[in-house]
Amino acid sequence: MSRTIMVVDDSSTTRSLVASHLLESGDYDIVEAASGFEALKVLPAGKVDLIITDINMPDINGLELISFVRENPIYRHIPTIIITTEDSEEDRKRGMELGAMEYIVKPFTAEEIRGAVGRVLK
Amino acid sequence: MPPGAKSNKDNDPEGLDREEDQASAAEGLTELLGFMLADEEYALDILEIKEIIRLRTITAVPRTPDYLKGIITLRGVIVPVFDLRRRLGLDEAGHGQHTRIVVVYRGDEFAGMIVDSITHVMEVGVEEIEPPPPTIGTVEVEFIKGVTRFQERLVILLNLARVLDVKS
Amino acid sequence: MAGKKEKSAYAEFVIEAEELLESMGDRLTALEKDAEEGNVDPGMVNDFFRSMHTLKGLSGMLGLKNVSDLSHGLENLMDMLRMGKIDFRHGAMDALFSGVEILSRLVARVGAAGSEEGIDISAELRRIRQAMEEKAEGDRDVTLENVGLDQRILETLTEYEEHRLLDNLRRNNSLYRVEAHFPFASFDRELHEISEKLRSQGEIISTLPSSDESSPETISFDLVVGSAKTRKQIARSLGKRKGVTLHAVECGGTPPPAAAPASREPPERAAAEAGYESMTLKSLSQTVRVDIRKLDNLMNIVGELVINRTSISQISQELLVLRGFTGLAVDLSKGARNLERNLRQLQQAVIGSRMVPIGQVFSRLNRVVRKLSQDFGKKVELTVHGEETELDKLMVEDLADPLLHLVRNSFDHGLEAPAERKKLGKPEVGSIELRAEQRGNHIIIEIEDDGRGIDVEKIRKIAVDKGLLEEGHSADEQSVLNFLFLPAFSTKEKASQMSGRGVGLDVVKTNVARLGGMIDVETELGVGTRLTITLPITLAIIQALLVEVGDEHFAIPLNSILESNRIYKGQIKTVEKREVIHLRDRTLPLLRLADIFRIGGSRAANSDKLYVVVVGLAEKRLGLVVDSLQGQQEVVIKSLGEVFEGVTGVAGATELGDKKAILVLDVGALIEEATHGS
Incomplete structure (x- = not known):
């Protein structure tokens, strides 16, 4: 009974890192989205248990994605984790105010990712 | 905003109140292209139209609804062609010397629609366009955006998005 | 790690870095001019910031310390500039100009000598620090308090976007909210279209999506736009569009006249004072980036020309028949033949311009493998052959993900851990080989590892369990292996993990098939696995x-x-x-x-x-x-x-x-x- 995690980031390297850290445990399926738009497109396609999103992305930003998820009764229950850089403390704060459950700061380790996901999906 | 009213960007209380204003309705007048289908006059907003061409060989695409006539090429671009009579549920008719393909915008792409003939371009006030009556001849109401009168004749405005929506 | 590989990684870095620096250099000149006029384009500043950020990331990954330190410094500086924390004044402009020049020198050195030694950046870093201390002039106080925007929009602004919003107010620009309802299936295209239009009129500050469970087939967006244009001008540029409504946004209060543009003296160029004798302005790589759509368009025009050529040939033939082999008719036919030859050359040249070396993808894979190797403590050597093999640009892009998937499979499931390899008498460092070559009209790409291979018998058993194969069926090895590419095999029950392959091979296969290609697998238990992708050279x-x-x-x-x-x-x-x-x-x-x-x-x-x-x-x-x-x-x-x-x-x-x-x-x-x- 594995859970599906959507990883949203415009950097393919970041996506594959997050994905490989999580796939290793075998408990999760990963869906990748290279932009906020892609995330919006993929979201209705299947059951997503958790969204991990970058904040600064070209089309819609991560905060807008989180707000979108919160607003829609179908998606409201999906928890979110944000990925930020150390410089963007303010954006991280806003993300948490919007209801993100955890944040991860780049560069991150496998343990940090798995730890955050584990706490949220417990 | 009343037709012809000037607005100022810094001070536009009227515009603020009228939030539902369509983006382009600012002018109050709209230009329509009229065309004939089975002895009735229909029209589209001129802004929806790319060009009008003569009928040319249409290549059928298999496994598609019968109102999709096929494809043509227009300066190297593939354009789908709708048989507008069939699309609207009218009787099919042969093509003659006045038959034209009206090429319209469809998102990033184009689409062609076969019409019996082109009538003319008419200028109509936005407020002169009325919502469609519950029944108009044989054409389903969902395809109609509104009706208006031009020189004492009834002109039916097509809802282009619905006509071109192949998913339904 | 072999020196050759390191160098080829640098080669790609040099091309990318040079492109970035070149575009930053261009922007800088424009920025300087705009700053003098007190009219800096925030989009350009943000682009500059992003480019610098990318350069920092690239150089950091390759361990180029000087490039990475300097670009990090400049990134921080750009960040303060774009946030309006400091102004475009002497210090900042100078630091940017000289920083970009030093970066170019560093990159050129890396390209030529494979090292960045001999260029000192401490003076640059000092310059940047000083520039960052020049605080911005006190700006007119504006707040978002009286701005007529929904709380939901305000709370999803990033810090940068909020700054942009305030800055628009400061400039006495008007704010507009564009409400757009689109069919879900095409929203990205339609949104892109209106965004382009809006960008020609002003700045898009925010794009907030929302949807309603009662109509899942539509999605709505609120775009916030700052612009000096009137509502009418913007409405006109948007044109008539279904589901798109333009609203003016209350900005609160009557704004005072715009502040006088910040004037400043022309900057003293750092280059002049430092006397860079060996400085070269010539770029090492002679590449130009072109939007693939432009090439598509070019291809369409060539297609048109071919058609016109045909009718000219026909006329010429008819003329020969009518007039016999007289002067004019013969000349025309000669001309038509020349035209035909030239057109064929043109067509080939256009196709050629779409072709890019597959090495672009290979080196991306190289980076991923390196990182994976670090993260998971599996030693692996990735060797590549035929990275100069050329392929249609669109296909190269679409190949990146499937290849990444296959390489990750090899890494995750193919290669054993170092201890296990030692026990098996294999070299501790695992090997993944990537090969590309052109054979006739096809490109062959192979991914080969020396890992544990795939247990064909296990797959056969699973296939029987799943009812895909009859008990005792004598299907040959190849047909059994093909089951790996079935969706049922790769997603359900994780059967594929047992067999030593990761999930998603069906997706890889679909993607390859979409490119008109096919994929084959060969394996030997305990020895390794080879996947072969065969593709046409171009799709166009x-x-x-x-x-x-x-x-x-x-x-x-x-x-x-x-x-x-x-x-x-x-x-x-x-x-x-x-x-x-x-x-x-x-x-x-x-x-x-x-x-x-x-x-x-x-x-x-x-x-x-x-x-x-x-x-x-x-x-x-x-x-x-x-x-x-x-x-x-x-x-x-x-x-x-x-x-x-x-x-x-x-x-x-x-x-x-x-x-x-x-x-x-x-x-x-x-x-x-x-x-x-x-």
């Missing part, structure tokens, strides 16, 4: 066989045709209600195009003799029954567009000389249909 132009069915013509891509035969009606047998023929000891299923496409008037229906075009993809074969063969031709494939999205069996259309479009068959889909039933 292909050789095709033209066939006739009734009055319709179709093009069949030549690279999927094995042979074409004339057969007699009597050779056709019926097995389980399906027509087949026996051809060279194989049973070949037949598909009558006239039947599946419901084309009337096909002669093949009643004729005693008919034509069969045998097509194949990977191991599968199919005979297509047609009325006649019309010869081969090079055709440009174009998409049928969104209206025909769901139509199966047709890959696209092409235009022949007479302005008539003909359909290009999707051989893969037809085979799928014939073998899995309709």
Whole structure:
């Protein structure tokens, strides 16, 4: 009974890192989205248990994605984790105010990712 | 905003109140292209139209609804062609010397629609366009955006998005 | 790590870094001018910031400390500038100009010598620090308090976007909110379209999506735009659009007149004071980035030219007939022939310009493997061959993900841990090899590892359990391995992990098939696995066989045709209600195009003799029954567009000389249909 995690980031390297850290445990399926738009497109396609999103992305930003998820009764229950850089403390704060459950700061380790996901999906 | 009213960007209380204003309705007048289908006059907003061409060989695409006539090429671009009579549920008719393909915008792409003939371009006030009556001849109401009168004749405005929506 | 590999990683870095620095240099000149006029384009500043951020990331990954430190410093500086925390004054401009110049020198040094030694950056870092201390002049106080925007929009602004919003207010720009409702299926395209329009009028500050559970087929967006233009101007630029409404936003209070532009003296160029004798302004790589759509457009124009050329040739022929071999007619025919030759060269040149070396993807994979190796403590050496092999740009992009997936599979499931490898007597460092080569009209890409291989018997067992194979069936190894590419195998129950392969091979296969290619797997237990991808060189132009069915013509891509035969009606047998023929000891299923496409008037229906075009993809074969063969031709494939999205069996259309479009068959889909039933 594995859970599906959507990883949203415009950097393919970041996506594959997050994905490989999580796939290793075998408990999760990963869906990748290279932009906020892609995330919006993929979201209705299947059951997503958790969204991990970058904040600064070209089309819609991560905060807008989180707000979108919160607003829609179908998606409201999906928890979110944000990925930020150390410089963007303010954006991280806003993300948490919007209801993100955890944040991860780049560069991150496998343990940090798995730890955050584990706490949220417990 | 009343037709012809000037607005100022810094001070536009009227515009603020009228939030539902369509983006382009600012002018109050709209230009329509009229065309004939089975002895009735229909029209589209001129802004929806790319060009009008003569009928040319249409290549059928298999496994598609019968109102999709096929494809043509227009300066190297593939354009789908709708048989507008069939699309609207009218009787099919042969093509003659006045038959034209009206090429319209469809998102990033184009689409062609076969019409019996082109009538003319008419200028109509936005407020002169009325919502469609519950029944108009044989054409389903969902395809109609509104009706208006031009020189004492009834002109039916097509809802282009619905006509071109192949998913339904 | 071998020196050669390191160098090739640098080579790609140098190209990318030079492009970045070149565009930053261009922007800097424009920025300087704009700053003098007190009218800096925030989009440009943000682009500059992003470029610097990318450069920092790239150089950091390659361990180029000086480039990475300096670009990090400049990134921080740009960040303060874009946030309005400091102004574009002497210090900042100087630091940027001289920083970019030093970065260019560093990159050039890396390209030429493979090292960044001998260039000192401490003076630059000092300059940056000083510039960051020049605080911005006190700005007119504006707040978002009285701005008539929904709380939901305000709370999703990033810090940067909020700054942009305030800055627009400071400039006395108007704010607009564009409300857009789009069909879910096409929202990205439509949104892109209006965003382009809005950007020509001002700055898009925020794009907030929302949806309603009652209408899942539509999605809505609120765009916040700051602009000096009037509402009418913006409305006009938007044009008439379904579902798009423009609102003016209350900005609160009457704004005072705009502040006078910040004036400043021309900057003293750092280059001058430092005396960079060996400085070269010439870029090492002679590359230009072109939007692929421009190339598509070019291709369309070439197509048009070919058509015009045909009619000129015809006129010339007629003239020869009419006038005989007289001066003018002969001259025209000569001219037409020259035109034809030139056009062919032009066509080839245009195709050539779409081609890029596959090395672009390979080096990305290299970086991923390196990182994986660090993260998971598995030692692995990635070697690449044939990175200069060229492929259509669009295909290279679409190949990146499938290749990444395969390489990750090799890493995760193929290669053993170092300890295990030692025990097995294998070298501790695992090996993944990537090879690309051109064979005729195809590109072959191989991914080979020296890991544990795939246990064919295990797969056979799973296939039997799943009912895909009958107990005791003597399917050969290849057919058993092909089960790996079935969706049922790769997603359900994680069966594939047991067999030593990761999930998602079906997706890889689908993606490769979409590019007109196929994928094969060879493996030896305990020794390793090799995956081979075969692709056509370009998707845009292909050789095709033209066939006739009734009055319709179709093009069949030549690279999927094995042979074409004339057969007699009597050779056709019926097995389980399906027509087949026996051809060279194989049973070949037949598909009558006239039947599946419901084309009337096909002669093949009643004729005693008919034509069969045998097509194949990977191991599968199919005979297509047609009325006649019309010869081969090079055709440009174009998409049928969104209206025909769901139509199966047709890959696209092409235009022949007479302005008539003909359909290009999707051989893969037809085979799928014939073998899995309709």
